[in-house]
Amino acid sequence: MPEREILFREAIAEAMREEMRRDASVFLIGEDVGPSGGIFKCCEGLFDEFGPQRVLDAPIAEAGYIGLSVGAAMTEMRPIAELMFGDFALLAMDQIVNQAAKIRYMTGGQCKVPMTIRLAMGAGRSSAAQHSQSLQAIFAHIPGLKVAVPSTPRDAKGLLKSAIRDDNPVLFFEDKMMYNDKGAVPDEDDFLIPFGQAEVKRAGADATIVATSSMVAVALAAADQLAQEGLDIEVVDPRTLVPLDEETILASVRKTGYALVVDEAPQSYGATAEIAARIGEKAFDYLDAPVLRIGAADLPIPFSPPLEFPTIPDVDRVVRALKAQRGR
């Protein structure tokens, strides 16, 4: 299949453009998504192509426009709502958690809520504690929601197209440090990546790193470094936390006997805890050492770079942890 190199943010825009062309019920709503193309330029060109009827600049009222998206999704439309920073999802928690996630279930399956909420996540831009959070675990904890955490332009495009076509509310996390990352994307209109299908980003025999979103690149760099020391690391990217492809993760761990889970959110009570627990419950007999976890420090993300960077998991910590796991 022919491929093109594009940026992560271009992959996001392409996915939305293709789905909006394909399905007239898809529309985009968010702050500054219209003529200005979104603060991270993920919506560039959409307003020009689809006009104000389908690309709606919302007021700065997150609960309000997420709420409208729920109602529109219940009544034949397929909204994509952009939250400029994922942190602002917290203003819309009632709409996401009490309404979007539950309305189908509470009504005995009478309706569906096909909406996608795109959220920029992650630290690394000196944006401080209210613009840097990685909140994926909070939403993965809510039955009724689906959660995607793409790590490459290819995955972002394929997963976002699937999210838009999904008949359920999807929280789609885009790490803002990856928006300008380049990667190959298949040159095909119907390129979809199904939810619940992890990808082995690097095959290896000696240890498994399960990594999400921005941490996949960290894991791959750590694997490169460890290869020089004779360790053959496998990197598994779940790609969606809900549904979670447990089988691919467990199969890898059963093969390697060592597991480390890394995610950019604060370590306590996060995605690393859930994945590590499942490995412990279901692959215990295959483990040669306790499952390790690395997340961000249990702190609000600080502003100043020398304070901010040490709080986020990096290649060094992953390398050291994997070596320590084997007593090296």
Place this chain on the structure above:
Amino acid sequence: MAKKPPAPKRAPKKTAQKKAAKTRGSAPLRAPVDTLWLMYRKMSEIRLFEEHVWDVYTRGLMPGLAHLYIGEEAVAVGTCTALRDDDYITSTHRGHGHCLAKGGQLDRMMAEIMGKEAGYCRGKGGSMHIADMSVGILGANGIVGGGFGIATGAALSAKLRGSDQVSVCFFGDGASNQGIMLETVNMAAAWDLPALYICENNQYGEHTPYQAVTGVEDIADRAKGLGLEGIIVDGSDVLGMHDCVQRAVAKARAGGGPTLIEAKTYRFHGHHVGDAQTYRTRDEAEWWRANKDPIKLLGDYMVAQAIATQEELDAVYKQVEGEVLVAIEFGKDAPLPPPEQAYEDLYA
């Protein structure tokens, strides 16, 4: 807090009865005869349904809580008789009346309230979450103010699809103090969405008088600040309610944007069945029952206009009670859902 029985402020001065008496014989009826009967019947249905829910609850035939709509029937019926089947409503925790008025069936509602599989939500929602998407009931909502987003979103959907459907958000004086009202009504006003916001000001948010926690006497006043028209109606006058909603619906269908209507009303019962109501006086409740019972007011009007005799009205009431009793039997006889059904209906 001791309270004087309040007359609804700024409610229309003339009751239906007085106005009819003065103009009898010359003025046209306030609504077609069929509509009057329909309203009488629907309001009776709600009243009797709720009285029997009270009974069902106190006899332990239903789990959970029951918030009764008795006293507010004119708001739901006056509104929903001005709507089409394909128009949308969102309802509240006190939602049985809205659902019945919009076309919900007595038997499936009763079954839902009793937690039965034959209920509208297969026993997953209960009293506070009844929905019937087939007649535009997008759901009663357990979160106070929970309907604002959904109703306004349905209005946006109608507009984007080029449909002339309208969407009605029922909410209470309590919900009017939730921030989501400002956010969503603002968008409806900014974008001329075909939405109606019907505030049922029943004087109390749970146990707290709304005046104690609200900066305005009339919630309709907030409309001005949000950029839409705000109207106050007497929530016990089903005909006044109907006229007002009909005008707002026509305006919304024609692209004229949203309207906020505040109905001054009163819940004859407490916040929920079993509420000791220590926060209000017996006299106050008695005053509303004696002077502002919407069913009695409509019945009196129909008798005064020689459309009905009291005996005919009583016969309808009795007939409806029979239907409610059948619904209760349906609910009682319906099987409980098997536990494995808890795992169904989560994802589409």
